[in-house]
Amino acid sequence: MNSHAKPEKLIKGATGDFEVVIGLEVHAQVTSRAKLFSGAATEFGSEPNANVSLVDAAMPGMLPVINEECVAQAIRTGLGLNAKINLRSVFDRKNYFYPDLPQGYQISQYKSPIVGEGVVTVDVSPTEQIEVGIERLHLEQDAGKSLHDQSPTESFVDLNRSGVALMEIVSKPDMRSADEARAYVTKLRTILRYLGTCDGNMEQGSLRADVNVSVRRPGEPFGTRCEIKNVNSIRFIGQAIEVEARRQIGILEDGGKIDQETRLFDPVRGETRSMRSKEEAHDYRYFPDPDLLPLEFDQAYVDALAGYLPELPDAKKARFMKDYGLPAYDAGVLVADKETADYFEAAVKHGSKPRDPKLVANWVTGDVAAYANSLGLPVAQTHIAPAQIAGLVDLISDGTISGKIAKDVLAIVIGEDKDGDPRAIVEARGMRQVTDTGAIAAAVDAIISANPDKVAQAKAKPTMLGWFVGQVMKQTGGKANPQAVNELLKEKLGI
Ligand code: ADP
Ligand code: MG
Numbered sequence: 001m002n003s004h005a006k007p008e009k010l011i012k013g014a015t016g017d018f019e020v021v022i023g024l025e026v027h028a029q030v031t032s033r034a035k036l037f038s039g040a041a042t043e044f045g046s047e048p049n050a051n052v053s054l055v056d057a058a059m060p061g062m063l064p065v066i067n068e069e070c071v072a073q074a075i076r077t078g079l080g081l082n083a084k085i086n087l088r089s090v091f092d093r094k095n096y097f098y099p100d101l102p103q104g105y106q107i108s109q110y111k112s113p114i115v116g117e118g119v120v121t122v123d124v125s126p127t128e129q130i131e132v133g134i135e136r137l138h139l140e141q142d143a144g145k146s147l148h149d150q151s152p153t154e155s156f157v158d159l160n161r162s163g164v165a166l167m168e169i170v171s172k173p174d175m176r177s178a179d180e181a182r183a184y185v186t187k188l189r190t191i192l193r194y195l196g197t198c199d200g201n202m203e204q205g206s207l208r209a210d211v212n213v214s215v216r217r218p219g220e221p222f223g224t225r226c227e228i229k230n231v232n233s234i235r236f237i238g239q240a241i242e243v244e245a246r247r248q249i250g251i252l253e254d255g256g257k258i259d260q261e262t263r264l265f266d267p268v269r270g271e272t273r274s275m276r277s278k279e280e281a282h283d284y285r286y287f288p289d290p291d292l293l294p295l296e297f298d299q300a301y302v303d304a305l306a307g308y309l310p311e312l313p314d315a316k317k318a319r320f321m322k323d324y325g326l327p328a329y330d331a332g333v334l335v336a337d338k339e340t341a342d343y344f345e346a347a348v349k350h351g352s353k354p355r356d357p358k359l360v361a362n363w364v365t366g367d368v369a370a371y372a373n374s375l376g377l378p379v380a381q382t383h384i385a386p387a388q389i390a391g392l393v394d395l396i397s398d399g400t401i402s403g404k405i406a407k408d409v410l411a412i413v414i415g416e417d418k419d420g421d422p423r424a425i426v427e428a429r430g431m432r433q434v435t436d437t438g439a440i441a442a443a444v445d446a447i448i449s450a451n452p453d454k455v456a457q458a459k460a461k462p463t464m465l466g467w468f469v470g471q472v473m474k475q476t477g478g479k480a481n482p483q484a485v486n487e488l489l490k491e492k493l494g495i
Helices: 068-080 178-195 234-253 299-307 313-324 328-335 338-349 357-375 386-397 403-414 422-428 437-450 452-460 462-475 482-493
Strands: 011-013 016-029 092-095 105-108 118-125 128-141 145-147 156-158 165-171 207-216 226-231 261-266 271-277
Touching (some): 016 178, 016 234, 068 128, 068 165, 068 299, 118 178, 178 207, 178 234, 178 338, 207 234, 226 234, 226 271, 234 261, 234 271, 313 328, 313 357, 328 357, 338 357, 338 386, 357 386, 357 403, 403 422, 437 462, 437 482, 452 462, 452 482, 462 482
Antiparallel strands (some): 011 016, 016 165, 016 207, 092 105, 128 165, 145 156, 207 226, 261 271
């Protein structure tokens, strides 16, 4: 594991370097139409208290019944995290009082979770990969929500989320910078989305993280951690880590000590604030829920689920590198979103003859991604079809247009001719590249005879060639084949 940070990751304090140590508890809402122990719907955005069964409202005498789909989702997720699946696990009651918790306890898993240790491979940058250990994954119920902003004198409770299934995915304290933590959550979200076990939608609260942060001098044992609760965006996770590490370093450098606390991140003020001192497990009086039997299934059940898992991002990346000869960086960018990866493959394979995958990757991760970003959409949700990108790449490859003209064709597809076939656009608008050397030679001759001073300069300074290329391109409306222009110019200028 990644036990010691590289020197460039250390944080400089006034009295020397510090290393930040991070472990994350990620709460991921299970994709399931019904709740963990009731048949009520889990739909987002319903009227308050529209999705509440008697079980979710904790009416006396109501009994929980496990939803098998949620169990299957937790197992799939465990498999996707390369983790040990526990064939026997136990649901416990975690007791606490809060207005949004009608039962007075949360059904969770404590000593015997459904998933044990695993590992996630994380790309921190194009050249740096780390492995983050998974401690465990357990199933638990979400709580309801108190509404304090509806009336000046009263608070209300919305129980729509009460009883919704969550997976708590606990990492080992294996991260050593805000970048590593951000990259880990990004990768985790990608895996969950590939698996279809959590939609990863952080704005809707489907994925949120409790961020544990401590600091130490390099080489020393772990320091005391603080837990920053419920951070709901990847950017905020990074910011919370940075300000919390700074705060702890400040205290230590002043000769103080860190109190183990639960804190909140305030993104507006850019600081963390104490919420309460750390609660201990015994504060929750955990005990096995007498209403639920231990959860048991056999290995055949796990194997059957494993048999239907989709190709996951790491495997897809390896395949893109091997089958399409893509560099690791391109493959990594493409597989970060499953639909983008599918889009790329559709463009490569469109029609009867194969085309250069690297060229297709360049367009998908370059111009198409930039256009998608400008709309705030993923690549696959823009109107540009993989077939259009395939057409564009073919036109470049067979020399009909240059890469530069291809950008103009794409602009037409983005703007005036959304369904347009690139080849038809090029023909209709006379955008073909001029490869006829006679026509190019005429343009070259004209430029040379009009600029004798520049010709003299170019002989002394061959980098002047660029200026001539630009002039010829201008004269030919950008349609001259750049390679032919270069060759002819060199020949005629004698450089
Ligand atoms: P609790 O329920 O008390 O928060 P858990 O074991 O569920 O305890 O979670 C502890 C989390 O804190 C894990 O993600 C773990 O990696 C992380 N952690 C443990 N020790 C440290 C430390 N010294 N610094 C930072 N993170 C830590
Ligand atoms: Mg915790």
